[in-house]
Amino acid sequence: MTTGSFKNEGTKWLVPGSFDTVLSAEVKRAVRARTFLSLVAVEVRRVWDGLTVAADDQTLTELTDILWREVRDTDLLVQAERGTLWLVLLDADVDGSRRVIERVVSRIDSYRFSTAVSIVMGAACCPTHAADPDSLKREAVSRPMLSARRHVHPDASTDRP
Numbered sequence: 001m002t003t004g005s006f007k008n009e010g011t012k013w014l015v016p017g018s019f020d021t022v023l024s025a026e027v028k029r030a031v032r033a034r035t036f037l038s039l040v041a042v043e044v045r046r047v048w049d050g051l052t053v054a055a056d057d058q059t060l061t062e063l064t065d066i067l068w069r070e071v072r073d074t075d076l077l078v079q080a081e082r083g084t085l086w087l088v089l090l091d092a093d094v095d096g097s098r099r100v101i102e103r104v105v106s107r108i109d110s111y112r113f114s115t116a117v118s119i120v121m122g123a124a125c126c127p128t129h130a131a132d133p134d135s136l137k138r139e140a141v142s143r144p145m146l147s148a149r150r151h152v153h154p155d156a157s158t159d160r161p
Contacts, residue, residue, distance in 0.1 A: 019078040019086060023133045026076075026088060030126050037126045038097035040087040041140040042067075047116040054083030055117065062113055070103040086137075097123045101145050121146040 023039070030037040044055035044063055055063075060079060067077060067087060076088040089097050101121055108119065124130055124139030 019076075019080070020133065022076060023086075023088060023136075026090065027126050027131070027133050027136065031131055035091055036093040036096070036128070038089040038092040038094070038100075038123050039126070039136045039140045040089065040097060040101065040121060040123045041137070042085040042087060043120045044083050044085070045118045047118055052118055054081075056115075059113060059115060059117055060085070062111070063108075063117075063119070066107045066111060067104060070100060070107060086140075092125075094123075094125045094128055097125060098145065105146055119146065120144055 026037055029035075042063070044059060045052045046055050046059055060083070064077060064085070067085075071077075071087065071089065074090055076086075076090070078086050080086050089100055092100065101123060104121070122140050122142065122144040124136050124143055126136050129139040129143070130136040
């Protein structure tokens with residue numbers, strides 16, 4: 001199965017409705033071929049006057065630009081719901097996903113977002129942590145590897161959610 005028909009035209013983003021289908025196929029492939037697949041859950045929130053709200057499109061675009069610099073073209077990315085991204089690292093075990101997250105964190109640490117943000121990243125590996133898509137999602141969310149890093153833009157107090 002190719003993922004080309006499941007991506008938004010002209011982008012690397014998976015079409016939101018296709019994610020479960022593609023993830024299910026990739027999990028089955030990993031189990032059958034005895035390879036690994038890591039699912040990374042990325043929750044991005046804007047911080048404004050002490051309140052935390054779902055990230056807007058601009059903030060998500062900034063973060064996805066960072067993510068795409070640190071992953072392979074064959075890896076998959078989808079916006080699951082407002083402020084939440086799923087990143088599928090094909091042929092990546094726990095250590096591989098940890099290295100990717102560390103590279104992303106390094107870029108995030110040196111990046112100045114246009115607004116104050118809080119980012120939580122968790123990851124789970126198939127088949128190490130789970131061997132089906134729903135369990136893999138639950139495990140990824142429950143295994144934070146980066147928690148509540150806050151990156152504040154100097155003018156963040158004037159931003160509005």
